[in-house]
Amino acid sequence: MDSKKLQAIHELIKSYKTIIIFPHQRPDGDAMGTAFGLKHMIEASFQDKTVYVVGESSEFTSFIGVPDVLEEDNIFADALGILVDTANIDRMGDERFKLCEKTIKIDHHIKVETYGDVEYIDTSRPAAALIVLDLYNMFKEDYILTKAAADALFFGILTDTGRFKYSGVNGDTFRNVAMLYDSGLDAGEVYDYLDTRTENFTRFKGFVLQNYEKTENGVVYFKILPKYLEEFDVNLEEATSLVNELGKFKDCPIWALFAEYEEGIVRCRLRSKGPAINELAGKYDGGGHAMASGASLGTWERTELILKDADQLAKSYKEGL
Ligand SMILES: [Mn+2]
Structure with missing residues (x-):
């Protein structure tokens, strides 16, 4: 935790009337949970501020909130932009952060590039939503954490930590989560939503x-071919959420789930419970965390290349054990 930078973030938030929050493209639970948690917290705490969340919407995260559609570019010019959960600036869901007078980066990924007037990165936090709680905790007198904020932040934390199972979860995680329960969090509601499945x-x-x-x-893997989505009538987002189902086998330290996001754009979700895989992901136009990364292959044929590399990584990991 960097109290000096949290102070700087707090000062900027206080000094702007309009704040626009930017989650990354194809927003996940943490990106949206952080964005809406922050939005609800700021709006409840400062009556005179308007906070927007912009960018792409997603069905999965619509439970927490749906982004605003801001057609007028001039809203951005006087605004503070807060860019959350994003290491690569070209992954931002709305490019108009460039129009904002000042920007803040709040992220928990390993630094890929520097951006923002204030850049706050804490890789010790297993979800970006937890950083919002660091801010809240430091300036409790100024912020009100509502139930809506608590639910959104909890959604982000749960989805980015695999429900508190991934590495990086520690006492701080739970101390921050305790503040959500104290603020009226309805955990049951969030769990029910996450546990509901279609047939x-x-x-x-x-x-x-x-x-x-x-x-x-x-290396365990599955290729979600477009025809499967049609056959089973499931969407890409639902389908790729199955990645961790492949990580439950003994002696299988790495797993990958491939899918075609647009024609000719094959990506994979790469996971590990052994060797770090973010460097491997980096080799294939991706990146992320040591145990959870994503990579971009382009074509289905190229999936064999990353599988080969991943297999070698699994081999040397096992030999080194
Ligand atoms: Mn995240």
Whole structure:
């Protein structure tokens, strides 16, 4: 935690009437949870401020909130932009952060590039939403954490930590989460939402678990071909959320889930419970955390290349054990 920078963030928030929050493209639970948590917290605390969240919407995160559509570019000129959960600036969901008078970066990914008038990166936090709580905790007299803010932040923390299971979760995580419970969090509501599945999705999950593949040294993978989405009538977002189902096998330290996001744009979600995989992801136009990264392959043929590399990584990891 960097109290000096949190102070700088707090001063900027206080000094702007209009604040616009920018989550990354294809927003996940943490990007949206952080954005809406921050929005609700600031709006409840300062009656004279208007806070917008802009960028892409997603069905999964609509439970927490749907971004505003700001057609007038001039709203941005007098605003403070807060860019959350994003290491690469070209992944921002709305480019108009460039029009903002001042910008703040709040992120928990390993630094890829420097941006923002205040750049706050804390890789010790397993979700960006937890950084909002660091801010809240430091300036409790100035902020009000409402139930809506608590629910959004909890949604972000749960989804980015695999419900408190991933590495990086520690006492600080729970101390921050305790403040959410103290602020009226309805955890049951969030869990119920996350646990609700359609029957189509459940059938698709069964299909993945029957048909996954494995390399020689224990890289488990599955390729979500577009025809499967049609066959099972599930969307890409739902389908790719299954990534961790492939990580439950003994002696299989790495797993990957491939999908085609647009024609000719094949990406993978890469996960590990052994060797760090972010460097491997970097080699394929991606990146992320040591144990959870994403990579961009382009074509289906190129998936074999990353699988080969991942297999080697699994091999040397096992040999080194
Ligand atoms: Mn995150």
